[in-house]
Amino acid sequence: MAIVRTEKLSKVYNPDTVPVHALRDVSIEINEGEFTAVRGPSGSGKTTLLNMIGGLDKPTSGNVFINGQEISKMKDSKRIDFRLQNIGFVFQHYNLIPVFTARENVSFIMLLQKRDKKEIRQRADELLDQVGLGERKDARPVQLSGGQQQRVAVARALASEPKFILADEPTANLDTESAMNLLDIMEKMNREQNVTFVFSTHDQRVIDRAYRVITMVDGAIHKDEIKSPLEGRGVS
Amino acid sequence: MKTLLTISWRNIWRHPARSSVLLAAIIAGLWAGVVTVGIINGLMQQRIDYMIESEITHAQIHHPDFLAEGYSWLYIPNHDEITNWLENDERVTSYTSRTITDGMVQSPIKTSGVRIRGINIESEIRTTNFHENIVEGEYLDSDIRNAVIIGQKLAKDHNVEVGNRIVLTFEDTGNELTSGSFNIAGIFRSASTDYDERNVFIRSNEFIALLGDEKVYHEIGIMLADEELAGPVVDELNKAFTGIHAQTWRQLSPELSMLVELGGYMVILITMIIMIALAFGILNTMLMALFERMREIGMLLSIGMSRLRVFNMIMLESIILTITGATVGIVLATLSINYFSDAGINLEMFAEGAAQLGWDHIIYPVLSSTEYIIILAVVVIITLLASVYPAIKGIRINPLEAAKDG
Numbered sequence: 080m081a082i083v084r085t086e087k088l089s090k091v092y093n094p095d096t097v098p099v100h101a102l103r104d105v106s107i108e109i110n111e112g113e114f115t116a117v118r119g120p121s122g123s124g125k126t127t128l129l130n131m132i133g134g135l136d137k138p139t140s141g142n143v144f145i146n147g148q149e150i151s152k153m154k155d156s157k158r159i160d161f162r163l164q165n166i167g168f169v170f171q172h173y174n175l176i177p178v179f180t181a182r183e184n185v186s187f188i189m190l191l192q193k194r195d196k197k198e199i200r201q202r203a204d205e206l207l208d209q210v211g212l213g214e215r216k217d218a219r220p221v222q223l224s225g226g227q228q229q230r231v232a233v234a235r236a237l238a239s240e241p242k243f244i245l246a247d248e249p250t251a252n253l254d255t256e257s258a259m260n261l262l263d264i265m266e267k268m269n270r271e272q273n274v275t276f277v278f279s280t281h282d283q284r285v286i287d288r289a290y291r292v293i294t295m296v297d298g299a300i301h302k303d304e305i306k307s308p309l310e311g312r313g314v315s
Numbered sequence: 316m317k318t319l320l321t322i323s324w325r326n327i328w329r330h331p332a333r334s335s336v337l338l339a340a341i342i343a344g345l346w347a348g349v350v351t352v353g354i355i356n357g358l359m360q361q362r363i364d365y366m367i368e369s370e371i372t373h374a375q376i377h378h379p380d381f382l383a384e385g386y387s388w389l390y391i392p393n394h395d396e397i398t399n400w401l402e403n404d405e406r407v408t409s410y411t412s413r414t415i416t417d418g419m420v421q422s423p424i425k426t427s428g429v430r431i432r433g434i435n436i437e438s439e440i441r442t443t444n445f446h447e448n449i450v451e452g453e454y455l456d457s458d459i460r461n462a463v464i465i466g467q468k469l470a471k472d473h474n475v476e477v478g479n480r481i482v483l484t485f486e487d488t489g490n491e492l493t494s495g496s497f498n499i500a501g502i503f504r505s506a507s508t509d510y511d512e513r514n515v516f517i518r519s520n521e522f523i524a525l526l527g528d529e530k531v532y533h534e535i536g537i538m539l540a541d542e543e544l545a546g547p548v549v550d551e552l553n554k555a556f557t558g559i560h561a562q563t564w565r566q567l568s569p570e571l572s573m574l575v576e577l578g579g580y581m582v583i584l585i586t587m588i589i590m591i592a593l594a595f596g597i598l599n600t601m602l603m604a605l606f607e608r609m610r611e612i613g614m615l616l617s618i619g620m621s622r623l624r625v626f627n628m629i630m631l632e633s634i635i636l637t638i639t640g641a642t643v644g645i646v647l648a649t650l651s652i653n654y655f656s657d658a659g660i661n662l663e664m665f666a667e668g669a670a671q672l673g674w675d676h677i678i679y680p681v682l683s684s685t686e687y688i689i690i691l692a693v694v695v696i697i698t699l700l701a702s703v704y705p706a707i708k709g710i711r712i713n714p715l716e717a718a719k720d721g
Contacts, residue, residue, distance in 0.1 A: 130715060133617070135617055135714045135715050136715060155622070156621060156622070159616060159619055159620070159621055159622070160619065160621070162617065162618065162619045163618065163619020163620075164619070167618075168614075168617050168618055170614065170617075172610065174610060174611065174613075174614035176322065176611065176615075177329065177611070178322065178325030178326055178328075178329055179322070179325070183321075187318065188618055188619065190318045191618075191619055191620055191624075192619075235618070239618075239619070
């Protein structure tokens with residue numbers, strides 16, 4: 080069964096004044112374990128699609144199903160809780176809590192889930208080790224490079240054990256080395272732990288690594304390519 | 316909760332300078348509120364105490380028409396019976412009888428109207444502390460015959476000093492004009508220059524001798540164990556004796572009573588002004604802090620932090636700031652009030668103006684524990700109310716803020 084399924088998803092901004100069709104009848108399915116990039120020029124609707132899938136925004140029409148549950152009709156408070164339990168987010172600007180250490184940032188989401196404190200600490204440390212920040216657990220975001228901050232953000236997204244992770248332009252603010260490093264980590268998690276990633280990006284480095292590439296133009300899906308697993312992982 | 320407390324506490328210290336300024340505003344607001352209320356209370360209390368202890372006493376007895384007309388023949392008809400009653404009442408700590416009439420004072424350069432007060436030195440000293448107002452010469456317990464003490468303002472107006480003679484003219488109980496020559500034994504200065512200008516004091520026995528054949532008293536001043544007893548004692552006196560009118564200090568001095576009320580309103584007004592200024596300061600700071608963290612709060616909502624928790628987080632920041640500020644503020648205010656209630660606040664530069672209005676220039680602030688609690692509660696409530704709007708704005712932030720560019 081698809082983890083994510085959208086049915087004729089449309090989003091129109093300013094419907095009463097100057098309507099802007101950000102999404103037009105988008106129907107897609109994303110399966111468990113996919114490493115998918117949604118690409119397209121600015122204004123093509125890729126971020127809007129991710130926002131709909133992530134339950135951050137409501138569609139004008141159409142439906143979004145996550146693990147079979149329709150989320151676009153959920154009440155705001157229920158949707159927030161649904162996000163907490165099911166979806167991990169990685170943002171372009173990292174968006175870490177500046178007053179928390181790396182470990183606290185990773186732990187925070189688990190605290191919101193009211194998990195056992197011992198387990199939280201253990202899992203936060205494991206995740207930070209996995210993203211190569213085992214030595215920087217007590218550093219605050221301001222003491223970390225952009226690449227390191229984004230790796231903390233990935234660890235945070237994984238901490239809640241979500242069904243999938245949405246990453247909006249995760250490499251846009253990173254230099255090549257940091258971007259490649261981050262992609263290596265995410266790819267490894269996808270390969271070894273079957274974590275599902277969905278990116279919105281126009282970064283060719285991400286597109287090259289993706290197993291599936293959905294190209295959007297003017298709010299609609301222009302192309303949906305599934306590469307061979309090896310090709311998708313940059314081993315052409 | 317612990318996590319929210321941690322995040323709130325650290326958010327507060329994200330901008331130490333800004334939080335310190337806000338803390339300082341809360342501390343200063345509370346301190347200013349408490350000290351201002353203390354000063355106003357002190358002023359009022361001193362004025363009341365002074366008036367009661369130096370002149371009015373807790374209650375007075377007169378002939379029903381004496382206060383309005385001031386004639387010497389309007390004396391208390393059954394004086395000895397009343398003093399006997401007072402003598403046997405446990406609530407009465409002391410009393411003094413006074414012989415009073417309006418008259419004229421004449422010096423070589425001037426004639427002016429005054430109220431002539433004949434006092435019994437021993438009972439007056441037991442009942443009031445007016446004798447402490449002597450600034451030159453002696454009180455009426457001196458050996459000088461036909462001694463008079465006059466106010467400093469009157470002495471200045473008449474260009475007289477201790478040792479000089481003045482003539483007092485008044486109507487006796489037989490309606491005849493009588494004069495007597497008196498030697499200035501001392502000069503007093505009360506809290507009111509107006510009082511100093513319009514009152515002279517002589518011994519009651521010498522006064523009575525000039526007024527007529529019989530002992531007459533126009534006023535009995537009564538001090539009670541507690542000011543609150545004035546009402547019941549006065550009621551009982553009015554019921555027990557005919558031809559007299561007993562009154563409490565509040566009835567005798569309605570302007571003083573009104574001042575007390577006015578003081579109460581002033582306290583509320585000043586406190587509200589300070590608190591409103593404080594509220595806007597807090598509102599401004601909390602809104603600034605919120606606008607800076609739009610993306611961060613958007614992220615918190617995105618990853619699954621409930622809007623209630625976001626609301627609590629913002630409110631907690633205000634609560635922590637308020638509790639910290641209020642604690643420091645109340646400690647500083649208490650220390651200030653304690654210090655100044657002993658040492659007094661000396662407003663020497665306003666002494667002359669204050670005296671004309673009947674106020675002392677050294678103020679001893681007073682604050683009851685109830686007033687402390689009220690001011691503290693007002694500060695805490697105002698601060699929290701000022702934080703509700705930013706907190707509501709906080710929970711209305713769209714999670715999409717997290718993904719915004721720039």
